[in-house]
Amino acid sequence: MSFTTLPFLILVGASVVLYYVVPKQCQWVLLLAASMVFYCVGGGKTVLYVFYTAATVYTATLALGHWNTLKRNAPKEDKKAITAKYKPHRRAVVAAACLANFVLLYVLKYWNFTADLLQPAVDVLIPGAQIPLSELVLPLGVSFFMFQSVGYVIDVYRDKYQPEKNFLKLLLFVSFFPQMVQGPISRFDALAPQLLAKRSVNYTDLKYGIQLVMWGYFKKLVIADRTAVLVNTVMDDPWSHSGSVLAFAIFFYCIQLYGDFSGGIDITRGVARMFGIDLAENFRQPIFSTSLTDFWRRWHITLGAWMRDYLFYPLSLSKPFGRLGKFTRKHIKGKLGKIIPTSLATFIIYFVIGIWHGANWRYVAFGFWNGAIITMSLLLAPKYVQWKEKLHINEDSRWWHLFQMVRTNILVFFGRYITRAPRFLTAVWMVKETFLHPHWPDLWNGTLMTLGLTGGDFLVIALGVLVLLCAEWYEEKHGSVRAMLETKSPLVQCVAILVPLVVLFCFGVLRADYISSDFIYKQF
Template sequence: MLFTSYSFMIFVAVTFCLYYVCPKKWQWAILLGASYFFYFMAGRTYLIYILVTTVSTYLAARQMDARKERAEQAYALQKDSLDKEGRKALKAKQKKGITRVFLACLILNIGILAVVKYTNFMIANINGIAKAFGGDGTLSFVDLVLPMGISFYTFQSVAYLIDVYHGKYPAQKHLGKFALFVAFFPQLVQGPISRYNELSESLFALHSFDKQNIAYGLERILWGYFKKMVIADRMLVAVKVLIAEPETYYGSFAFVGMLFYALELYADFTGGIDITIGVAQLFGVKVAENFRRPYFSKNIKEYWKRWHISMGTWFTDYIFYPVSVSKPFRKLNKFAREHFGDHVGKRLPVYLSSFVVWLLTGIWHGASWNFIAWGLGNYVVIMISEELEPLYHRFHKRFHVAGTLPWKLFQVIRTVLIMSCLRMFDCYRDVPLTFQMFGSMFARPNLSALTGEAFLGLGLGVTDYIILAAGALVLFAVSMIQRAGSVRTKIASCSFPVRMVIWWGLFFIVLLFGAYSIGYNESQFIYNQF
C-alpha cells in the first residue's frame, strides 16, 4: 500500500472515521489494528518480524525495570550493612543481570536486521574474496524476506531499549501501546526514527476531533503529495534514463543527473515525511520533524543536522557518544595524548568514533558497497572540512567576506554540490562506475551534447521541464518563507477565500500535474528500501 495509492487514501479515511467515531479509550487499539493491517498488506510474513521485535523489546524493557526495582529494594535493605566496596560490588552485580537482559534483546533485534539485510551481501563478498584467491566462490545466496521499514522500527525499538536500560524513562507497561509505538503506520515506511519519550505522549493521548489540527494535517499531506507526485516522480523519469545509460550520459550529463537526483531525492524523501507527519496529525499524533531546509546548509556538518535529523541524532546518541566515551576509546585518547600531543590526542578518538558512525550509517542505508562508500565519503568530507578550519580562519581574517550574501551563497551552493557528488554513489549503485562518472565530469565534459533535443531524449517533454522548474521554484519560495516563520501559521492567518484558493489550488495542481496513474511507473519512496 503505497502512500500515493488510492488504497492508502481510502485506508487512512476509514481509519480516521473509526478513530473519531469509536470511544476515545479505544483510539490506540484502532491505530494498532490499522498499523498491523497496513503492514500485513505490505507483506504477510512481515508481521512475524515486527511482532518478534515488539514482544522481545517489551519483555526485555519490563524485565529490566523489574530487576532495577528489585535491585533498588535489595540495595536499600543491604546498604547499611555494607562498606563502600561492598555497595559497589552489589551494584555491579545487580547491573550485570540487567545488562544481560539488555544485551540479549539488543543482539536478537540487531541480529534479525543483520541477517535479513546483510546475509546475501556477506555471501557475495565471501564469494568475491574466494574467487580472488583462486577458489570457487560458489556459496549460494539465501532467499530471505526483507520486511518493509525494518531498519526504522528496529532502530526505534533499540533506542527505546537503550533509554530504558539507562533509566531515561520507565518501560511501557501496556503491550498494546508499546506495539503501537513500534508499528505506528505513518512512520513505518520511511521513518522518522521517533523517540519513545517524544512520541508516546501524543500517541497514547485521547484525542478529540480538532478541526484546526486536521486541517493542518491535510495541508501537510497535500504538500507532501505535491513534492512526491509533481516533482519527484516526474524527475524520476529522467534520472532513470541518465543512470541506465552511463555510456551515453557521461560528463556534463553526469553533472545534470547529479543535480536532478538531488532534487528528486529531496522532494521524494521530504514529501514522504510530510505525508507521514500530516497523516499522524490527522490522529492528533505529533511526529518529530525530520528536515530543516537542508539545502540551505553552509557546510556538510550543518547539512547533517538538518537532513534526516532523526537518523543523525540516533547515530550521535546511540553510537557516537557511547563509542567516544567507551573504555577502549578513553584509553586511546590517553595513549594519543601521551605520544602525539594534545592536538592529535583530542581528535583521534573523535575521528575514529565518527568513522564508526559513518561506516554504520552507510551500512544502514543498504547492503552494498556503494552505500558504504557513500558513508565513508561523507566522513572524509567532514574530516577534511574540520582539518581545514584553521585555514578558513586565516582566510576570513584576511578577506572580510564572512557573513556577506555572496559568501553565504557560495557556502550553500558548495554544500549542495558536495552532497550531490556524494549522492552519486547512491545514484549509480556501483562504486567504480560512480568514480568513472565523477571523473568524466572533468575529463570528458562533452558540453556540446547538452542540447534541448538531448534533454527531450530523457523521457520528459517541454511541459514536464516547465512543471519541474515551477515546482522547484515553489519549493525554494516556501523554504525562503519558512526562514521567517511557519508557512502554515501564515496560511492560517489568511482570510477564508485566500486559504481556500491556496488549499484547493494545491489540490488541483497535484491532481492535474502529478505524475501518477498508468503511463508513469508507480514508484515507491526511495527511503522505503532502507
C-alpha cells in the first residue's frame, strides 16, 4: 500500500479517529490492527515475514532476558561466574537470531545476484548444472523491519533494557505501519513506550502531524514525481543523449531522490505524530554537508546510526582489529599507523551501506565510491592540515565553508551517476560523456523541453526547490520551521496549512497526466 494512494489515506484517517475513540488500554491494539491491515491489503505475503522476524526476535530476547535477570539478581561474588557460565549460550542465541533474519534477507535480496556470479564457475566445474534462483518477491520494507528488530536483539543482549514479554506488543514494534515503507529504523527504548502509551486527543500533535504529512506530500508529489518524468525519460535510453543532458538528468535525480526519500519520511513521521508518536529524524539538511562523512550523518541518519552502533563499534573494537592496530602502530610510525584500523573499519561500513541498497554491481560500486573517498580523507587528514597551513586557509571563513559544501555536493552528485544509471558500466560511460562530449547548447536549445516536462513543470520544480531550500536554510540556521509557525497568529498558521494544500492539489494531485511513482527507498 503506497503512501500516495487513497486506501492509505483512508487507513490513516480511520485509524487516527478510532485511536482516540477506543478505550485507552486498547489504543496499541488498534495500531497493531491498522499495521496488519496495511500489510494484508498492500503487501500480501509480507505479513508472514513480519511474523517470522517477530517470532525469532521474541524467542531470542526472552532467553537473553532470562539470563540477564539471573546475572542481575545474583549475589555480587557470583556475578562473574554466572556471566562466564551463560556467555556461550547468550552468544549462540544472539548469533542465531541475527542469522535467522540476515540469512532470510540474503536469500530474498542477494541470492539471485550471487547465483549469477557463481554460475560461470559452476558451468566449468559441473557442465549443465544450474544454480536454482529464488522466486520469492522482496517483501515491503524488509530491510527496515529486520534491521530494527536485530538492533533490538543486540540491545537486549547488551542488557540495555528488559525484553518485551507480550508477543503482540513486540509485533507492533516490528510492524508499526507508517515506518514500514522506508524507515526510519527506530530503537526499541525510543519507540516501544510511545506505541504502548495511553493518549487523549492532542491538538498540537494533530496539527504538527498534518503539517508534516502535507510537507512530505509537497516534496513527493510536487517536486520528486515531476523531476522523475525527465529522469526516467533520459535513463530509459541514456545512449541517445549528450553528456550535458545526462548530467542535467542526474542533477534532477538528486532533487528527485531527496524529495522522494525525505518527503516519504516526513509523511511517516507526520502520520506517527497524529498518534502522538515522535519517530526518529532521518534527515538534517544534507545539502549543507561539509564532507562526505558529514553527508552520511545528515542523510538516512537512522541507518548510519544503526551501522555505527551494531557494526562499526563492534568491528573496530574486535580482537582482529585490535591486533591489526598493534601491528600498524609498531610498523608504521606517526598518525597513519594509528588510524589504519579505523580507516579499514570505516571503509567496510560504507561498503556495507552501499550494498544494503541492493544486489547489483552499481551498489557495490556506490559503496566502494563512498568508502574509498572517506577512507582516503581520513588517511590524508594530516596532509590536509599541512596544505591548509601553507595556503593560509581560514577554516572558520564563510568561503571555506561554502567551498566544502560545494565540493561535498559534487561528490554526492557523481555518486548518483552510479546509483541511477541502468548498469555500472553505463554510469562510467555517462560520466565520460559528461566530460568528453557534453554539447552544452542542449541545455538551452530546447532539447530539455522534449524530455516529458513542459515549461510550466520546470517553473513548478524551480519554485518548489526554492521553497525547499529556504526551509532547509531556515532549519539549518534557526531550527524547526514548525516551531517558528507555532509562535505566529492563528491566521498565519491557517494560511501556512491552506497554501500548501492548494499547491498540492493544483500542482500535485490534479496534474493533468499525473501518475505518482512509487517511493525509491521502498525497494531497499
